Amino acid sequence: MNDFTIWDMAQGLLLSARWTVLLSLIAFVGGGLVGGLLLVLRLSAGAKVQAMIRLYSEIFQGTPLLMQLFLGFFGLPMLGIEVSPWLAASVTLTLYTGAYLVDIWRGCVEAIPRGQWQAAASLGMSHGQQLRLVIWPQAMRIATAPTVGFLVQVVKSTALASIIGFTELTKAGSMLTNAVFQPFIIYSMVAALYFAMCFPLTWYSRVLERKQGLALKR
Amino acid sequence: MSYAFDFSDLSQYADVLLHGVVVTLGLTGVSTVLGGALGVVGAALVLRGPAWLRWLIAAYIELIRNTPFIVQLFFVFFGLPSLGIQMGEIEAALLAMTVNLAAYAIEIVRAGIESVKHGQYQAALSLGLSGRQAFRYVVLPQALAAVFPALLSQVMIVMLGSAVVSQISVQDLTYAANFIQSRNFRSFECYIAITAIYLVMAILLRRLCNGLGSGLFAGQKR
Amino acid sequence: MISIENVSKWYGQFQVLNACSTAVRKGEVVVVCGPSGSGKSTLIKTVNGLEAFQQGEIRIGGTSVDAPNTDLSKLRSHVGMVFQHFELFPHLSILDNLTLAQLKVLGRNKDEAADKGLRLLERVGLKAHAGKFPIQLSGGQQQRVAIARSLAMDPVAMLFDEPTSALDPEMINEVLDVMVELAQEGMTMMCVTHEMGFAKKVAHRVIFMDHGQIVEDERKDEFFANPKSERARDFLAKILH
Ligand SMILES: Nc1ncnc2c1ncn2[C@@H]1O[C@H](COP(=O)(O)OP(=O)(O)O)[C@@H](O)[C@H]1O
């Protein structure tokens, strides 16, 4: 019964890590779309829409992701909407990621000095042109480092999908622990795999930050 | 889609809810105090300690920042006992939360210390304060004032993240949610209500701390 | 009181101080001037051990600054220092700025320290501001507080590193007035400053530095009447226009 080798366990975990990667990608791409759309609305729509967007990010940032997942997975069926763990996790994580990204990106746009808008306006550009031609390109440059940094948080947050029964890396770790009672080794390996996914992102975001710091000094 | 919302019978679980709130706030409070203290000590060591210790702390920070909290929690609760380190759910939750918060706090406090101009330290030394006194009375208060908002939002993240301790049977607020919905089968209302309680706690905590912060750091608006 | 002998200091390959020697006697006021980057700040900070040096010796009242058995904190508590950017502690009220080191270093009790602090604030004309925070004062006021903060330690000598160069012109005199008064009371002072009016009024000697060297170290009248080196002449011409 207990004849799993460490290599067998590692292989099983490694395979399940694919789902972590996939779910992270879905959340990031989906969240990026949501965040981008909301950002445009925040920069151009009326006060009412802006307030609603603020409320949305406040709620998703001010409540536990686990509760959001529970609401998506156990709550929606009560309303007659059947969802699989896959769908619930994808949708919830997308909304969660979007709520953070819209804030991060808005911060980047606001970091562009007022003078840049005024200079663009003085050249006769419309609001849309000011945003697209002058502000965007500059904001994108400062946004890369924090966005890549946030990607680490996205990857880590997918671990909570295990609790609603989505079999990704963390869930695979728990299941394996139940089969082969070696929690110390298994959770060490799970942690190592997350580290292997996250650390390169952390490192890259730091490199970007440093580059940008130098660019700003010049 | 004609679902009739019914929050009415939640009131009979008031004591369960209250217990959950107390546990969640208690865990957050204790890990904030411990993690914050470790953050200050760790930051001082990162800046002044021997090279091997700096290296060790840097490795610890990277490890924590690049793995999910839930895995850290499971490692502490399920993994450590196989090394002979036994502990209850509450202790495991506290340990995991403290270790997690401390890693971020070290980074935050270190950045705060570095933001204090070197001239302040020199001025303190020139008055005859020892290096330790200069750190304690001159550099640290300014560093903490500068990073207070960042520390606060990290505490908030830890509080919201603590929802997963319900998975090792700690009877926190999320545990209460699961308990209640397994009794009254009204999971949607139940999760909505408890999510709202978390939101209110987060907002109140921020209010409280902001008030506290502006009182503590009076006169230092930058 | 202060003796500096053959002091040299390097940052890597770059020599900031090159065999500097001079002495400040008790009650003497010495002004240090020279172009920016010539090592004036570095020299004055070696005197109370804020900057280390690799060669030579500095003694204050017979105590060597960099001897391993010297209690540097104690030595610094007897030597006041005033910085270019004031360096008041922004998180403490004005009065607390004056009492912190009295309490923690000299071990005075609270009343004693506050009493002393208030008397010194009165002396620099800022008693009414005791409860404010540094950010609420003008630059000139902050620098006067900084001087009072040093005086609260009953220093045997005072070091000044360009105390007026970060100030708006209209505030320079209020700070210089306090310094002149101190000099006239017989305080031992070493002042890095380009305020030649101040030098002419109260200095006993003027030191001119360039490229980490003490190029001239003369009695005041001598220095202004006929500076020996070309570099000092140029410098004076520029600064006195
Ligand atoms: N930490 C340091 N590392 C390297 N060079 C330094 C450092 N601090 C000062 N210097 C250099 O030493 C020289 C003397 O500096 P300083 O004493 O501040 O000059 P001054 O006060 O006369 O303007 C300058 O050329 C400066 O660039």
Ligand SMILES: [Mg+2]
């Ligand atoms: Mg200087």
